[in-house]
Amino acid sequence: MAERQPHTKTPATDRELQAARERFVSLWGQMGSSWGIPRTMAEVHALLFIVGRPMNTDELMAGLGISRGNASMTLRSLTEWGIVSRTRQRGDRKEYFEAEQDVWKLFRTILRERKKREVDPLLEALHSCRDAVRPKEGRKIGPEAGEAEEMVARIDQMLEFMHMIEAISRRFIGPDGEGLETAARLLGRAS
Amino acid sequence: MAERQPHTKTPATDRELQAARERFVSLWGQMGSSWGIPRTMAEVHALLFIVGRPMNTDELMAGLGISRGNASMTLRSLTEWGIVSRTRQRGDRKEYFEAEQDVWKLFRTILRERKKREVDPLLEALHSCRDAVRPKEGRKIGPEAGEAEEMVARIDQMLEFMHMIEAISRRFIGPDGEGLETAARLLGRAS
DNA sequence: GCCTGTTTTCAGAAAATTCTGAATATTCAG
DNA sequence: CTGAATATTCAGAATTTTCTGAAAACAGGC
Numbered sequence: 245m246a247e248r249q250p251h252t253k254t255p256a257t258d259r260e261l262q263a264a265r266e267r268f269v270s271l272w273g274q275m276g277s278s279w280g281i282p283r284t285m286a287e288v289h290a291l292l293f294i295v296g297r298p299m300n301t302d303e304l305m306a307g308l309g310i311s312r313g314n315a316s317m318t319l320r321s322l323t324e325w326g327i328v329s330r331t332r333q334r335g336d337r338k339e340y341f342e343a344e345q346d347v348w349k350l351f352r353t354i355l356r357e358r359k360k361r362e363v364d365p366l367l368e369a370l371h372s373c374r375d376a377v378r379p380k381e382g383r384k385i386g387p388e389a390g391e392a393e394e395m396v397a398r399i400d401q402m403l404e405f406m407h408m409i410e411a412i413s414r415r416f417i418g419p420d421g422e423g424l425e426t427a428a429r430l431l432g433r434a435s
Numbered sequence: 436m437a438e439r440q441p442h443t444k445t446p447a448t449d450r451e452l453q454a455a456r457e458r459f460v461s462l463w464g465q466m467g468s469s470w471g472i473p474r475t476m477a478e479v480h481a482l483l484f485i486v487g488r489p490m491n492t493d494e495l496m497a498g499l500g501i502s503r504g505n506a507s508m509t510l511r512s513l514t515e516w517g518i519v520s521r522t523r524q525r526g527d528r529k530e531y532f533e534a535e536q537d538v539w540k541l542f543r544t545i546l547r548e549r550k551k552r553e554v555d556p557l558l559e560a561l562h563s564c565r566d567a568v569r570p571k572e573g574r575k576i577g578p579e580a581g582e583a584e585e586m587v588a589r590i591d592q593m594l595e596f597m598h599m600i601e602a603i604s605r606r607f608i609g610p611d612g613e614g615l616e617t618a619a620r621l622l623g624r625a626s
Numbered sequence: 627g628c629c630t631g632t633t634t635t636c637a638g639a640a641a642a643t644t645c646t647g648a649a650t651a652t653t654c655a656g
Numbered sequence: 657c658t659g660a661a662t663a664t665t666c667a668g669a670a671t672t673t674t675c676t677g678a679a680a681a682c683a684g685g686c
Contacts, residue, residue: 261583264568271560278553280471311676347596362469369462377455392452405538412622430621431603502646
């Protein structure tokens with residue numbers, strides 16, 4: 245005790261703000277990286293989100309200590325994902341980027357995109373995998389018949405589950421769907 | 436074409452079965468690795484799941500071409516996650532492992548576990564991050580007041596969203612919850 | 627066209643993650 | 657308790673992923 249000046253009850257000093265921003269960025273980056281999203285990509289998004297206004301490449305590079313190349317590629321991914329958009333600032337030739345500010349929309353987009361990129365291809369592959377073992381005729385003959393049948397049953401169980409999820413997500417996550425909010429409302433209800 | 440004997444309409448040859456198994460394992464491994472789960476861990480789980488019976492460490496090592504150390508550590512993670520369990524085979528000193536076969540239960544467990552390990556700590560950290568900038572008094576004075584307020588609002592939006600998810604998951608994913616199936620049923624309903 | 631400021635690309639460097647294998651520990655039968 | 661079988665650990669190796677930076681491409685303005 246001492247040192248720290250007691251001065252006023254300013255809501256938050258500039259330094260505190262800055263520190264909190266960095267904390268947020270780093271938390272978000274860590275979360276991203278544990279869910280298979282490159283840490284820097286999550287951090288760029290976090291910074292744009294928390295700052296809440298468009299930033300240009302140089303500001304991002306400086307703010308996160310990353311290279312121009314990295315910034316460029318990361319921003320491209322983020323715009324392809326649809327959670328960051330390019331804008332222009334009049335009187336400045338640089339490009340500016342800003343993050344989607346609506347959290348519901350943000351997660352909806354992320355879920356939709358991941359489904360499209362990762363789940364859908366898996367589903368298709370699983371189907372073809374199943375069809376490769378499923379008996380072509382209705383008749384079972386070989387000694388492997390039983391084993392094959394069990395395996396098909398297991399894959400089917402998996403597929404059935406994933407199709408259920410698919411149907412739900414088409415309804416709530418899809419581009420023309422009812423939105424995550426509706427889903428949350430339904431789930432929040434009594435029974 | 437020749438070579439391949441036309442012989443009978445056996446549902447699936449041993450070789451086909453084997454190939455499909457490997458395909459499944461590799462698909463699952465890939466999916467896992469794009470969601471931040473070590474490829475081998477997902478593969479071990481996939482193999483146990485698709486095979487549907489307990490396997491010992493040596494079988495797994497041979498089946499996936501991994502080292503004993505890797506197998507040991509991976510199996511430990513999987514049992515800690517609660518989606519693989521140890522069993523003993525009478526008359527054999529080796530330990531055997533088998534995967535949860537109920538897909539709903541499987542995903543429920545995975546979701547619960549990831550929430551516990553990744554989301555909950557994030558939530559707590561976000562709270563403390565928010566509290567660090569929130570004006571201590573009801574009064575706003577400094578020049579940063581506005582900026583700080585906006586930032587708190589953004590974090591709050593995020594927290595609000597996550598708490599909603601939390602509440603839902605406590606209800607459907609939690610150990611004593613109603614289960615994913617109920618959630619799916621609710622979401623599948625008309626409106 | 628040419629010049630200037632800006633963005634993109636991508637081969638190789640750096641970093642992070644995952645895996646191996648030999649040493650160590652454990653378990654259990656006798 | 658002893659010894660054989662099995663399981664775990666962890667430092668360093670191998671691999672995969674991510675990042676850098678300099679060269680190339682682009683976009684206006686003149």
